[in-house]
Amino acid sequence: MDDEAAPARRRSDRARAVPLLAIAALGVSALIFDLTDPLRLPGDGDYAEAAAALRVQAGPRDAVQVWPSWADRARMFVRSLPVRVEEDLRAADYPGVDRLWLLALPRVPLAKLSGARAALRQRGAVAGEELRFGALSLQPWDLRGPRVLSFLTDPLEEHEVDYVPRQCVQVRIGRPADPGRLQARGQGGVLHVRAGVVGERAYQVARGPVRIEVQVDGAPVATLNVPPTVPPAPGWRRLDAAVPAGERAFAFLVSARDPDRPFCLSAWTTAP
Amino acid sequence: MSRRLPLALGALTFAALFATQSGVGFVRDEGYYFEAARSYEQWVLLLLRAPAAALRDTGRYWSANFEHPGLAKLLFALSHLVFTTWLRWLPDALAFRLPAFAFGALLTYWLAVLGAQRSRAAAVFAPALFWGAEGTFFHGHLACLDIPICALTAGVGVAWARAIGILDPSPSPPSPPSSSSPPPKKKLFFFRPRTWELPPPAVRNGVLLGFLFGSGLAVKHNAWLLPPVLLVHALLLPAALRGRALRTLPWLLVGPAVLFVAWPLLWHDPVRHLGDWVSFHTHHVHYAWYYLGRELRGPPFPIFYPLVLLALVLPVTQVALFAAAGAKLLWDFAHRSLSPLRLLELGLAGAAILPFMIRTTPIFGGIKHWLAFIALLAPEAGHLLDRAAGLASHVGLPRARALAIAAAAALLPGWWQIAHVHPYGTSAYGELAGGIPGAASLGIQRQYWSNNVTAVLPWLNAHAPRGARVFFHEVNPESYRAYQQAGMLRADIQYAAGPWDAQYAALQWHREFRDREPETWNAFGTKTPATGLYLDETPQIVVYARPGLPGAP
Secondary structure, three states: OHHHHHHOOOHHHHHHHHHHHHHHHHHHHHHHHHHEEEEEEOOOOHHHHHHHHHHHHHOOOEEEEEOOOOOHHHHHHHOOOOOEEOOOOOOOOOOOOOOOEEEEOOOOOOHHHHHHHHHHHHHHOOOOOOEEEOOEEEEEOOOOOOOEEEEEOOOOOOEOOOOEEEEEEEEOOEEEOEEEEEEEEEEEEEEEEEEEEOOOHOOOOOOOOOOEEEEOEEEEEEEEEEOOOOOOOOOOOEEEEOOOOOOEEEEEEOOOOOOOOEEEEEEEEEEH | OOOHHHHHHHHHHHHHHHOOOOOOOOEEEEEHHHHHHHHHHHHHHHHHHHHHHHHHHHHHHOOOOOOOOOOOHHHHHHHHHHHHHHOOOHHHHHHHHHHHHHHHHHHHHHHHHHHHHHOOOHHHHHHHHOOOOHHHHHHHOOOOOHHHHOOOOOOHOOOHHHHHHOOOOOOOOOOOOOOOOOOOOOOOOOOHHHHOOOOOOOOHHHHHHHHHHHHHHHHHHHHHHHHHHHHHHHHHHOOHHHHHHHHHHHHHHHHHHHHHHHHHHHHHHHHHEEEEEEEHHOOOOOEEEOOOEEEEEEOOOOOOHHHHHHHHHHHHHHHHHHHHHHHHHHHHHOOOOOOOOHHHHHHHHHHHHHHHHHHOOOOOOOOOOHHHHHHHHHHHHHHHHHHHHHHHHHHHOOHHHHHHHHHHHHHHHHHHHHHOOOOOHHHOHHHHOHHHHHHHHEEEEEEOHHHHHHHOOOOOOOOOOOOOOOEEEOOOHHHHHHHHHOOOOOOOOOOEEHHHHHOOEEEEEHHHHHHHHHHHHHHOOOOOOOOOEOOOOOOEEEEEEEEOOOOOO
């Protein structure tokens, strides 16, 4: 009888070690994850090499997009090109950028680099050869976007809208009877207007919308309303409109009932 | 078990906090508490010099930081008065923080007492599991209210347990079950009927309970939740014990008296000041808080927010053990096999976290508001760890070795986290989040309270020209002054109101403050940081310098 029960007892005894084994396995797994952390992260040398490659290979109409979008330590090393930190690579505008260099940290947890690449492909971008510098990946993407005819706002000035730095200029919001006004001259084509409220005031839902009336050569052609941001709806609003070719006078009239908000506007035209 | 082990562990905690405090920046709240403590210290000096005047002018000195009761800040003030003003032994900040280390030690002591009711190993594991993560260890250093109220919650629990006779003063740990003996009965496994037969509560135990409860009230309003927990606990106890517990409850009435004595602001016009206190918290602002890719700005908050945050912040081994402890307590509660002490721990832990799951309570500040939740689960977690080692010793593994394996597996990831991240505790994330980079990708609050700025102060001291104006962003003027008084920031460096007003900017990366970085670029004419604190590549503090200034890229 005892002999028959012995194997079952041994199994039962072994089962008693399971909790400790589980804790040990969890601890060892955690330590492996923790101690291999440096292997997943780029060092200064990796960034310096990537920056050197960009200095050699990048052109004047190139830009760098970091990925994940928070990984902008690259700014300390990449000084020859604009560095973008867009979060939605499919919808981002990148005006005036022909080639985008995706500078990524592919080994960091939850980097989702494949998702970033898929987003670029979805917008019609074509990938070039990927370069690796230690824990950094650098890959050029031909955006194949339309050619910019005129920047109607300064692309060097940036403000945050939807928590992303945007190439846009701050415009005074006026009352409806006395709207803020931004004027510029440029080539007609497809007019792109982007606008949003800067900072946390974008999310104050009790406020009314900001209205932008677009005039070309003195005639209204379109309006863009920027309501308070209620996620997931974007706060960075878009308007695209056709404008007859040739040099044009553009005016953007910005108004709201409650004007005490920092407001940012970007406009440019591209070839049809 | 004697008190020697809990006392030794408490002393070790104090020493560890003392030894690792120097790099911990002054968090926003500390700036306010330092200022309040300075005001209270002046009042104490006046009290010693001219008692009548001090009694008359309480409002003038004690209105500073009226939104929190005075005890913790009074202790900060007394420590500063003794160790800095009179003895000149300690720098200002360290003197303010000394009582906080003492509260940390007390927390360890009480957790060890609770753990000791199970076993000697659980007495060690309980505080070790609580402190063995940067998210908790960091808070132990601060002259704030979160660890003190956490400690006093545990202290009230111990005092209550002792007063009603469910805390065995000299428990003999249960011997590990042998393979040949029948498995122990689950019911009341650690509860001995003889504890029910203790004499009526001693007056000193009742007084201690009332004093500790009052101290809790005089530290932070969380303590008001304790009487309902103790009442429910009393009602759920077996009949013989219930009567004794209900007779112990009135000792809690000592608490408001302690609050009144320890908070001189209430000595004049108490109704108005109590009203201001309550009003501040019932109308508390909701700060924006980044959570799983969205900014939470107001209710309703996700119901499981505090649990998810704990899972992301703590090392995974602690997450598993605390989860197992909570599940075990709930399981035994559901099966009516929970001893009165474990029932008390479950109640206190639940009361610490449930208010943050009702979807309207402000949820900013990471895990600090519900630290008592994991503290009160720690004795059970420690016991489970000990039990896992005990079970394994029946398959031939020596018990000492099994305990060592259990301790290493449970604690080493947390110790690594402390070594890796300290003193930047609000930025720490565990393995379930994918570490700090994973948390950044998940869209979790990067940091809070601005203390990480200590990483760049040496750089500013080395590079900023004399009298340079620096925009410190979220560092409030109180903390800025504290850095200068502590010698961590040059005295000539000036506090700028914004990038437009500054030569240097030290920006703290917060999702809701992203507008400040482009604002700095526009003001400075550069987008290239001069230096910064990047934890595992994630930007925490980014420093910009106007071109041409020393240190500018």
